[in-house]
Amino acid sequence: MTETDTAAVIGAATARPPPIHPLIVRVTHWINAVAMGMMVSSGWAIHNAYPTLPFLFPSWITLGGSLIDGLRWHFAAMWLVMINGLIYLAYGFLSGRLRRKLLPITPSAVVGDLRAALAGQLSHDDIAVYNAVQRLLYLGVILASVLVVASGLSIWKPVQLRWLVMLLGDFDNARLIHFAAMSAIVAFVVVHAAMALLVPKTLRAMIRGR
Numbered sequence: 001m002t003e004t005d006t007a008a009v010i011g012a013a014t015a016r017p018p019p020i021h022p023l024i025v026r027v028t029h030w031i032n033a034v035a036m037g038m039m040v041s042s043g044w045a046i047h048n049a050y051p052t053l054p055f056l057f058p059s060w061i062t063l064g065g066s067l068i069d070g071l072r073w074h075f076a077a078m079w080l081v082m083i084n085g086l087i088y089l090a091y092g093f094l095s096g097r098l099r100r101k102l103l104p105i106t107p108s109a110v111v112g113d114l115r116a117a118l119a120g121q122l123s124h125d126d127i128a129v130y131n132a133v134q135r136l137l138y139l140g141v142i143l144a145s146v147l148v149v150a151s152g153l154s155i156w157k158p159v160q161l162r163w164l165v166m167l168l169g170d171f172d173n174a175r176l177i178h179f180a181a182m183s184a185i186v187a188f189v190v191v192h193a194a195m196a197l198l199v200p201k202t203l204r205a206m207i208r209g210r
């Protein structure tokens with residue numbers, strides 16, 4: 001073996017494998033988690049002042065408390081969610097990572113993985129590959145996030161974005177869609193965070209990359 005061959009073998013043996021989640025995905029994921037938390041809790045403060053549905057959220061889980069402070073938090077966090085989300089989506093599309101990680105999703109694979117999960121037999125050996133239920137949920141929450149932003153923009157600027165309001169039905173319908181998309185995101189996060197705690201190595205990978 002020549003010196004160059006030896007160096008190549010040592011190099012290959014000591015080189016660290018690429019992270020399971022690239023840095024940009026980890027940073028945007030955690031910024032999104034914080035910003036979404038701010039959006040949801042300040043959204044609940046706004047809802048309490050002008051309810052979309054006939055109930056109120058307890059004031060201790062709202063951010064801002066009053067309508068004016070709720071709106072201030074909501075509009076501040078909105079920029080964070082949108083810019084951060086665009087960075088995550090741009091990287092995911094341009095690198096092909098989103099397609100590789102989230103597709104394909106077939107109904108038979110979703111049913112099979114769901115059955116295995118409920119029976120406690122789903123394998124978590126290779127956390128670099130998402131199972132079909134994860135793929136469906138991640139794709140679903142990305143679409144719900146796009147919908148929550150689009151419907152939010154339409155009720156923020158209904159005159160300038162009249163076409164968007166019309167696309168969503170009318171102003172009241174756009175408010176209902178905004179609320180429904182928020183509810184879907186909250187339901188996702190409850191299950192998602194519980195799963196992350198049940199399989200802590202996925203949480204470590206989303207924090208440290210490995």
Ligand code: HEM
Pocket residue numbers: 021025029032033036037101127138139141142145185189192193196202203204205206
């Ligand atoms: C307490 C809050 C959260 C925790 C503890 C958490 C934890 C995690 C973990 C551990 C993963 C990696 C899963 C795996 O490798 O199997 C992950 C991925 C993901 N999470 Fe979260 N998450 C949280 C909030 C959110 C929120 C608010 C959203 C969106 C609204 C979200 C969307 C996603 C998506 C789309 C992925 C897949 C990312 C990719 O690979 O591109 N998460 N999360």
